[in-house]
Amino acid sequence: MNSVTKRLRKLYADGREFVWTSQIHHVTGTDCHKCTRLRVWGAGKNSRVLQADLVSKAVLPWGCATDGSHPTPKDVRTVIDYALTHGWDPDLPRGTFLLTESEHASAFELPGFLLTDRLRDEGAPDPTPRVFRAFDENPGR
Template identity: 65%
Template structure:
């Protein structure tokens, strides 16, 4: 299946983005993860990458099997704006600017997602614990 690239205008500038569905293993379940990548200066510009963790809980047959959450263009706009405010320069050539859990999770959250490092680092904090904490606070 071919990846779909989407376009989004933010503050008069056009960005290209994509979101790939992944699975994030946790101690209590498998969770839906989404890797969002965005570019603001073509394929040679510095990419933005944010690994998102679905905040949906509980799932009757496992979150990996039944969770259908996917980032909206409004979510991606918020990611881009946050990254621009926190040091992402899409005009730089090459490389990737990562929104990491360790650096950004306390300050940035989307309604349906948390930032996770678990997609890149299997030793990152347990996603099940974080999802359950967020879900418990929303009750």
């Protein structure tokens, strides 16, 4: 199940306009998890796009269909800042810069989300153990 949010949103950071959009998906493993595919452009529609698949840390008794988690503009800014310091050059033409679980998960995390590769690759690690661990480590939930 997925729904597409076509609306482009704008975010201004360090004198530059970034445009971003998101798509809501679900990824499965031992459990079902809401996953948001975030895509960001920093130099127009033909520039190198930044992509991050963010799995929600929410653990709900009714399943992922009731998870209302969605990245905020602050979350998007955090993703942009991290990507810029880890090799994303938004001025390059075309292509995709991926923030992947396999390369970046040990160094990057948002308060409500974890990076996952499961949306792009069904053979990637099940996100459920990481989601449960993150949920258990957050006493303020």
